[in-house]
Amino acid sequence: MLGVSLQAQMEFSGFYQNWMAVRAAEENDIMLIRNRVRLDGNLYGETVGGYFSIDIRNDGTSGEYDFETSFREAYVDLFFSNVEFRLGKQQVVWGKADGVFINDIVCPLDMSMFLLQDFDNIRMGLPMAKANLYLGNWMLEGLWIPKFEPWQFAEAGSDWEFTLSVPPDTVWDLIPNVIHLNDEELPENSLENSEFGLKLSTFLLGADISLLYLDGYADHPSIQVVDTTITGSPIPTQIDTYLSPTYYRSPMYGLNFSRPVFTTVIRGELGYFANRRFSNVNMQTVTSDYFSGMMGLDFTGPLGSSISFQAIHRQIMDYKSGMVDDKTEQMATATISGSFLRETVIASVLGLADVNEDAGLGRLDISYAWSDALRISLGGFLLWGNEDTLFGQFDVNDNIYLKIKYSF
């Protein structure tokens, strides 16, 4: 009887998308032809629910990942009067910022195409248990993530491979120094290596406020020197340095808020990360707490457009001379979007700038809804900056794209 009831409330939806990108700097250089099919299944019930999302992807130009099928999410919900449980692979979103990730660090990111994927495709689901307790305007969320999973980066040799920044001005500059990067070391599968988090949210004096705590691993591994060999005697002719990316725990304490003030929404994220590891010019690891914060403003502009500005500040709290990273970093983002012709045309401009390094990313996107099911988007990405900066290393990847999406 229960089975019949569940089946009656099952619903399917999804989309097919073709994404073609052409490098702007060179003629006929097709960077990507990606075909993606998404199938979502929803199970509705009063006390039990469920959801799965299957992603089938085919890339026409990359080598090893020609075809990939994965479950983005697959979970079961249990609903009670004041408590809800969600068990299975799922995405948890803890942030208020758009396009930058400060406190939104529960789920790893898919950076295989840097920040060029749609933001809803960047976050990856994790197998976890989530419980939510609701009392009036208060909500307490608890997470248990049995196994840490790191960010996903592009394969070596691909357009979006991150270059490893070697500390400048080292003594080794005088002699050829060959860097060998070992495979990253992931924490062993054990209870003590699992991650857990708490989020307490409320609506107070017109503001949405959340306090966050995540006892988990840092997103990025610390790069540690595990071995060094010197060739040549008595005068060294080459140094071989073996680096090993190692993941480590770094608890996060966070505060999120958002509140309208007259016609503007003010929102922010403050994150404090304990025991972060940084490299110095001698390739040693230095530990310090770390702060990251964002303040954003959203308001309505001319012709009903939506305008957002965000300012981001990051700081190494216990800065020591010789650290490779700067003591502080400032970033800024701006987004303007608007819909026209009864929401059939949507245009948006996004800018993300690293203020310290004079580097950044820009995106222009114009989409047209041919019908209720078919949307066509035309746009382009512009990346700029010196090649040793986060954005500038992809300067040659400026591209123009066409996306066709059919929803069913």
Added chain:
Amino acid sequence: MKHILGLLIMLSIIWGQMTGRGIMEKTDALPEPGDAISTVKMSLIKSKKGKTRKRMRQIRRYQVFYEEGEFRSKSLIRFLKPTDVKGTSLLMWEYRGEQDDDQWLYLPAMQKVKRIVAQEKSSEFMGSDFTYEDMGGRDIDKDSYILLGEEELYGASCFRVEAVPIGKGSSYSRREVWVSKVSWMIRKVHYYNKKSKLVKVLTIPNLHKDGNYWTVDKMVMENVKKSHKTVLEMKDVQYDSGIDEWRFTERGLKRKN
């Protein structure tokens, strides 16, 4: 026969004494439910050079109304169609007095709840011919009224009342409202812009009484300048079903059903 004749005479005396304000007070005094759930199909129809283009949206709407206290109403709108916006939800808390509404938007693709400021009242609701001002209720004291006459509409006798905004706060210079003498429900509205030009016509051809409450089955808003119209069709309407308060919180915004 005597009774019917007497009733007609009595009604004609009452109607004979009706003022524009009195008619709108009758409309305003119609019983309202404590809460309501409905599914609304919205068809956007464009006609040009003999060709017709139609787009469709469907929403599920939950509303609760408060007779007293801080809130006037709370409502949750969930998009069911088209598929690419399915699951997008809008939560609105409307306060008594001058306090601005609180609004939140849930985007299922991003799995993010965003605090938003209330839309400008003159902006289009979901790309339709309705504005947020048209969709919201209008306080009876915000207009002055003149009874213009009586007309037959959809087989029912109606009062025709002119409503002129008192002060600022409306995107229209005036409205002409047809009110049924039988149900006291609005059956037609003419909207005039600030230059006193007719810009839109709302018609309500179908309605029925469900228990204590009148239910609009269909309404059509036609933009007379742009050859475009929006048809709203209501179905699966439930009144006073005792919607849980959590429906009107972040928990309800994220819930898929």
